[in-house]
Amino acid sequence: MSTAMTESFDVNAELTADQLVRLTALQMAERLAAGTTTSVELVQAHLDRIAEYDGDPRSDAASDRGVRAYLHVNTDEALAVAAEVDAIRAAGGAEAEALHPLAGVPVAVKDNIVTVGQPTTAASTMLDGWMSPYDAHVIERIRAAKLPILGKTNMDEFAMGGSTEHSAFGITRNPWDLDRVPGGSGGGSAAAVAAFLAPFALGSDTGGSIREPAAFTGTVGMKPTYGAVSRYGVIAMASSLDQVGPAARTVTDAAALQQVIGGHDRRDSTSLPDEQADFVAAAANRDLTGVKVGVIADQSTEGFDAGVKAAFDADVQALRGAGAEIVEVSCPHFDAALAAYYLIMPSEASSNLARYDGVRYGNRVVPEGGGTIEQVMAATREAGFGPEVKRRIILGTYALSAGYYDAYYGSAQKVRTLVQEDFAAAFEKVDVLLTPTAPTPAFELGAQTTDPMAMYLNDIATIPANLAGVPGLSVPGGTVDGLPYGLQLVAPAREDARLYSVGAAVEALLDERRGTPVWAQAPDLVKGAERAAAPTAGGQQ
Template identity: 60%
Template sequence: MTDLTRLTAADLAAKLASGEVSSAEATEAHLERIREVDGDVHAFLHVSDSAVDVARSIDERRAAGEQLHELAGVPLAVKDVLVTTDMPSTSGSKILEGYMSPYDATVVAKSRAAGLVPLGKTNMDEFAMGSSTEHSAYGPTRNPWDLDRIPGGSGGGSAAAVAAFEAPLALGSDTGGSIRQPAHVTGTVGFKPTYGGVSRYGSIALASSLDQVGPVTRTVLDAGLLHDVIGGHDPHDATSLTTDWPSFAAAAREGATGQVLKGLKVGLVKELVGFSSAVDQSFTAAVAKLEQAGAEVVEISAPHFEYATAAYYLILPAEASSNLAKFDSVRFGMRADVAGTVEDVMSATRGAGFGPEVKRRIILGTYALSAGYYDAYYGSAQKVRTLIQQDFAAAFANVDVIATPSAPTTAFKLGAKLDDPLAMYANDLATIPANLAGIPGISIPSGLSAEDGLPIGIQFLAPAHEDARLYRVSAALEAILVDEWGGPLLDRAPALNGGAR
């Protein structure tokens, strides 16, 4: 039998629908893969003990002739920022160790309703604060391409699970690049939807005006299939859009024909600099492929992008300091065993329960919001955010999509930037502007570095509500690149992923 863990979600779904394999078989194959490699990768914080039973129930419904969703029976990994009723939800933090939610996040509930089989909860930087998954209270996740390197963050667990063939699909969240940057360094596909296009209800909040849930997959089509499941209006989420979204899977299938690139206007931001030579080379080669397929490439100006990272790291900590105030030792979460007043217990609990990066950002955010500094810091950052939104509006008046490298470098060594927060923050320079503007973005593999053989991604951005445009464009380039490579990029990964580099 074909190794079920190597199939894309779309291919596995087809085999399930035809009866060639059962969901129980597919689920057991992925659980076996997790047992085989996750001791090295550490993509999962918790593995479901009911996944096979859920899969069997899907098989029974299919055998009874019930019309099921296209993805019914396909295994799914869930980032631990999304609450679940049947598995702990910790957001990578000691302060929530063992916490069991009384409800499912909307995207989890929608996934269950569609018949997807949750395999477990994936590792992440604590409360999604980080770019390397080294800030998890439960230890770092490792990149399946090179176990001495980071898998990106904050959603490195979801990206690593997909890259290591532990799951064909995963859910992630993206506050400043936490879906797209891990995709870049692991050779996977990561999509950040338009803000409000996917419900945030049940996603443990970091920065409420920036957070967005989205798919992590191995192909653009798979991302579209999962996006179709989790997207749409949610009355539980006050920021949820009521937009009538098209099928993103259909957009990806249309894009794979390649016709959408003819006449497409692609913008390159002249102010966006700071990428390694290997990333620049891969990006230039990918853009050349777009031109060869009929796209028109033009230089555009976004003069305020250079301030995006600074503005983001004032807005995010400010919102985080407010959102994390609820972890107070009284309502839920851990409580330090100390004597004293409520304030004493709260201080001891937050001191023991939060890691150093979370403390750093809470302090920074509290300072930025304090009387006397609000206008100078937080207020100014919000003005920069408006200017960046205006830059995008001006750019999209002249181009259909914007293309950038997804991150400045390939995966760096574990520990290389752990003691240098500013260097760590710089990893998000290409992804942050999309979150500040609320527009959709996708990262797909563009090739391997000529220097270290590690994967590199290309990012596409489109106006708000134009998520389908990104699926068409990225699927078109993906088809060109995969044909040139002679197969998916992950087939060229190290032995852990099924082949020598």
Template identity: 70%
Template sequence: MNANELIRSSASAMAAKLAAGEITSVELVQAHLDRIGAVDGGDSGVHAFLHVNTEEALAVAADVDARRAACEQLHELAGVPIAVKDLIVTRGQPTTAGSKILEGWMSPYDATVVKKLRAARMPILGKTNLDEFAMGSSTEHSAYGPTRNPWDLDRIPGGSGGGSAAAVAAFEAPLALGTDTGGSIRQPGAVTGTVGVKPTYGAVSRYGAIAMASSLDQIGPVSRTVLDSALLQEVIGGHDPQDSTSLTDASTGLAAAARLGNVKGMKIGVIKELHGEGYQGGVENRFNESLELLRGAGAEIVEVSCPNFGYALGAYYLIMPSEASSNLAKFDGVRFGMRTLPTEGPLTIERVMGATRAAGFGDEVKRRIILGTYALSAGYYDAYYGSAQKVRTLIQRDFAAAFEQVDVLISPTAPTTAFKLGEKLSDPLAMYLNDVATIPANLAGVPGLTLPGGLADEDGLPVGIQLLAPAREDARLYRVGAVLESLLEAQWGGPILDQAPPLAELVQTHAAKEANS
């Protein structure tokens, strides 16, 4: 098997070849490092990575190969490389959160999920790009430049976790970790043709993930297949006493559920408020086709109404910035982050903080801090933040009522395919609307999964299908998702990413275009 065929395999297939001795982990890691070198760098590359962890990744791979040669019992994914979103702290590598205020910062400890990756002996390829402090839907708000969509380098890869999704879609990594506060794993998955999962809130430890909105944030897997995501969630999931919100009874048997291959007799609810008007025609067509495939596989399709979902976007953009303004207060040039001195006036702590935050934070972060501080201020707390929390309760009740009728819910993941870089930067409200279908799951704490639903008729770009399940029932998502994935791939004749344009040629064409302009 040549390097190109090798990197296009699923993570589970890579694991099987490693276990059978057909390939070594060093060969596998080196193939991915070569791919990163070929398509990621420069002004015309994908720019999925902010840091490439070459030396350590190869050292871990060599250790895995030695242990396997000595017939040591290893984890199923041992030796399979992975990328980590640069919001998750990693000892020995920089963690910037996509912000100048943390440029070059080295964490003295590993996040719990990183500890688990290391315990499973999965080589970490590096840290992936994101919107600054995970605030954005396009990865254009990174202080280190935007990531580009491997399907079309003039388009966004989604956000905030566009780097992780793009790395997996570009075959630079078979697996990645992301974080999802309002759709930051699922929306990038939809527009890049990858699988992304937001686990049940508390099913995966948040310890070591730089917090944006603590009651909404969740670490989760990014992959190219539903089974691969299930395998990765089994690695990173479980109770963590260092996270006060960590569940002690999270869903288990995820990979087994993904291998069941049966939805006969299940009830799948179509969310009335999350499709139809306002959704791109090609997105709606692929969604309807997915419903027919599930119906043909023996599932019962039921329409359900969640009337308060229409208020989710407004509630989210009060709760999230309120929590973010509090969480980001520590990045002040005194406790954390860079330090910028005022150019005039007395040298006081307050003026140092002001100068540091003005220089270190980007426009979108400042916008959300100001909005959140206002919503929490005296005289406005009850009118804004308090009211948003009441809406959150109504959305949770909508989910509870829906799950009394059906086993899982289904909707498009995003209302459109990937838009062009720069297209929505001047209109933050239009950007926020990209998360309209993903936000309700974060407000309720339920698990959500996106998988590729095909290509839109208008532009040939990926469409995502979202599945939602009750809290702690992540296994249901993997069961239904794996069945739908197999049905769709049978219809397409293979994985959706096989239909993507050759990336190396796109990079060369884009570089030539940039040079001529």
């Protein structure tokens, strides 16, 4: 297993706990294999950092200035798994040789992925306190590889939102600026990784919920090919769009985590039967020579921040200078993708969430004095669902109703086909497509909570990949006004390895531009400082 971005890494160096948590996941794995660090030390270092700096999303205290990435911290089990891994390595022999290379490296998990022994709430009052009787497929893979699970991360309720402000249990903050959002719906996972509260994490991506938080937090987020990672045990929002994937600080770490969780699962009818490529080997690439990179000539940039446009143009020139061939391509239907998505996704969500009625699933609310089943269902849904979830359920139910199905849902599916055809035509000319991941850097907390349309527009660049089922990867592209922005790479379906290969090369090329969040410079500043100045996309202060 190769390690990205580790040319000067000394596996035998003596490190403090603060230095340990700043290593990449693969650097941690190398130290574990070399015996210079134990898994218990790694896990305890992360738990201590979480205890000191994360804070509680459910707290209303103005003095609580933590990132608030975790909804639940899995202290006892994580330490027990770590101790087990350490004991196996210390004993040596066949069992030690059979350990997965990442065994003992801790991981965080988004709270819509069911996990035995920990609450799985999807950040909703509807599931508050629910304990799953079974593990999701990806959790089974994590446990088999003996990665200690640090806990469950905050998210927008039922993955509906673009800022992690729609959690029923409180907001998560961006480590770059605690008064800004970390993106959504998987802001908890991305913020935990960016703030060194976990080396990598699992997320889910329905319209950009791994990639947009990665862009807002200066991290790496991967949406694999649809079906490349099983959705068994993942609380569904929109079944034809949802996909589990990794959040990490480097492309190679993301590749390594997908290597763990990917592969066929007979319990998921959409799971691909393909044998996985070696994603970690693919991510060892540092050469862009001859790679054909497509830039979409006819995609509207209305609403894109001027700084993001300038940073993107600078990065395109950097890729050209590194030997990539920049090719303009036409994807004329991408501008209609957003409208199509916000008909397809709510329609599927309204169907998936119909089961949460207090009778079949979910916490039950009984009206005072009792009531009929219909009254119990109404009271349960009124109390159990937040405003954004209700909005999308109503929209989806309307789009599926008699007389409107063909006009709305049916038309949206036709647009989906046209988007897929645009991708197919583009990939006949280029190896990957390149766009900004999001039209703006992270916005301030509360800035868009009263304007759903503004929130939805944040997904304009990420949604097409979900509609087409192709893989998308967000890597740090630099900073705009001291805040990170992301570059999105998209490849054809089943070409996740190509995406990791090109993504690693782009990451290495632009590494000096990515800057660092305030946490990386002085953790104590998390309790109220302004964000530190960081290099812009052009490398200037």
